[in-house]
Amino acid sequence: MDNLSHSLVGLAVGELVHRTLPAEADPAQHGIRRRLMLVACCAASNFPDLDLVLSGLLPQPLGYLLHHRGHTHTLLYGVPQALLLIALLWILWPGARTLLRASNAARAGLLAAVGAGFLLHLGMDALNSYGVHPFYPVDPRWIYGDMVFILEPVFWVAGAVPLAMMLGSRVRRGLLLAALAALLVFFTARGFLHWGSLIALLAFGAGLALLQRGAGKNGKRALCAGLLGAVAFVAMQGAAMQRGKTIVADRLRLLDPASTLLDTAMTAFPANPACWMFVSAERDAVAGTYRMRRGMVSVAPDVLALDACPAALSEGARERQAQIVINWSQEMSLARLRALRAGNCRIDAWLRFARMPALGPDTGFDVRFSNTPAGNFTTLPIDGANSQPCPGGVPAWGYPRADLL
Template sequence: MDNLSHSLVGLAVGELVQRSLPAEADPDRQRTRRRLMLVSCWAASNFPDLDLVLSGNLPSPLGYLLHHRGHTHTLLFGIPQALLLIALLWILWPGARALLRASKPARAGLLAAVGAGFLLHIGMDALNSYGVHPFYPFDARWFYGDMVFILEPVFWVAGAVPLAMMPGSRFWRALPLAGLAGALAYFTVRGYLHWASLAALLAFGAGLALLQQRAGQAGRQALCAALLGALGFVAVQGAATRQGQAIVADHLRLRDPASTLLDTSMTAFPANPLCWIFVSAERNERAGTYRLRRGMVSIAPSVLALDACPAALSEGASPRHPQLVVNWSQETSLARLRALQANNCRFDAWMRFARMPALGTDDASDLRFSTTPRGNFTTLPLDRKNGQPCPAGVPGWGYPRADLL
């Protein structure tokens, strides 16, 4: 997920932890404790992304692909990260240190806020098609949620609105709310959000604002409603992605009954459970080939046909294809893929990330990321890498496409 989502949800959960604890007898300690809960949960919700500093340990693009969402995004290595964060807060924040020495609720709250922040980060990252491997080293497999777009405004609204309604001044309440509404409207005009999604987000935000206004300085209703709303959205997306995968499977079975469908990666549109981008991987062992396809699917074309999906993310949909369209297809020799994996150590390392490996003449790319604003950041040159020294320190993640190797 984007760090704005991580931050806003982390702050909201930190505030919820604070409001769930018994109040401190001293008002100054109460204010310090609130700041501590907010800062600690916010920091924990972003801390695992410090793995970006490790990207230089492997040649591009392997450093980013294999180290981002790497060891810092595992449950086991979350423990030393949490201890490090708590130690930094203790050393660098004298007021928090004095509070923690004197207050048992503050100590319990700090543990809850930091633990929740790390679990939130891994859990939110698990929702999209990029994937995580949270159980490493006990289980090296990648896990893919395929449910939520990597920039998800539902989380922005859920985290930001209750927090924005807490300042006493009307001006300071209105300013962030207006900024959020303006950003959502901008993305809608630019074709990233559907107008119905904008209306739903504004209604969700308005409901949270009213709840928070009634909750007052100590109430938790709006924060709980925000988190429950976000969880409900994730549940709807989970059901929608399964329906989309079933539609794709039925279509491909009719199109090529000789092939075995191995996997279907699903990428959601923001705040939209109906429009999806899919990438499928099929294997035809008898022919010695595998095929990748990329396209779009609407799970309810009578409600929202493909050509009505947000234009900025759409890929060649037309009124002739209201439910499903395949925009790109490639059939590749299994022998070539297996030879590259056996003889090219850089390609072998890359295959520890690639879920949808598309082979070109001189390079390889993961087809999930073919339409990002900066191009496909997964592209690995093949010709000039053969015979070069093998990269050291390649993590032992499982091969997503072991079923092709």
């Protein structure tokens, strides 16, 4: 997920932890505890993304592909990260150190906020098609949620509105809420959000604002409602995603009954359960080939047909009222893929990330992230790699397409 989503949800959970704990006897200490819960949970919700500093350990694009969402995004390595964050808060924040020495509630809250923050980061990152492998080294396989767009405004509204309504100043409250609404309108005007999604998001935000307004000074109804609303949205996306995969499987079975569908990667549109991008991987063992297809699917074409999906994220021509369209397809040699994997150490490392690997004459790229002639951030040159030293320290993540290798 984007770091704005991580931060806002982390802040909301930190505030909820604080409001759930018994009050501190000293009002000043109570205020310090609130700030500590907010900072701790927000920082923990972003801490794993510090793995970006490790991307220089391997030549690009392998460094980013194999180290981002890497070791710091595992349950095992989450423990030392949590301990490091708590140590930094203890060392760098004298007021928090004094509070923690005196208050059992603050100590319990800090553990809850930091633990929740790290679990939120892993859980939210697991919701999209990029994937995580949280159980490494016990299980090195990638896990893909395929449910939520990587920048999801539902999370922004769920976290930001209750927090904004808790501000004492009406001016600051109004400015923050207006800025959030303006951001949503901007993305809608730019073609990233459907107008129906905008209306639903504004209604969701208005409901949370009214809940918090009537909740009293220490109320937490809006926080709980916002988080529950986000969970309900994820559940709805999960059901829509499964429906989309079924539609894709049915269409591909008609197009090529001889091929075996191995996987379908689904990418949601923001705040939109109807519109989806998909990339499929098929294998024809008899022909010795595999095929990647990329297209769009609407799980509710009577409500929102493909030609009505947000234009900025749509690709290619779309028939009016169509349920599914395939915009790109490429058939490739299994023998070539396997030979490159066996004889080219860079391709072998790249295949530890590439869920939907497509091979051109000179490059390979993961079709999940576009199929443009220029490639995308996953594009790896094939030429001349055999004459270069193999990169050291390649993480032992599982091969997403082991079924092709």
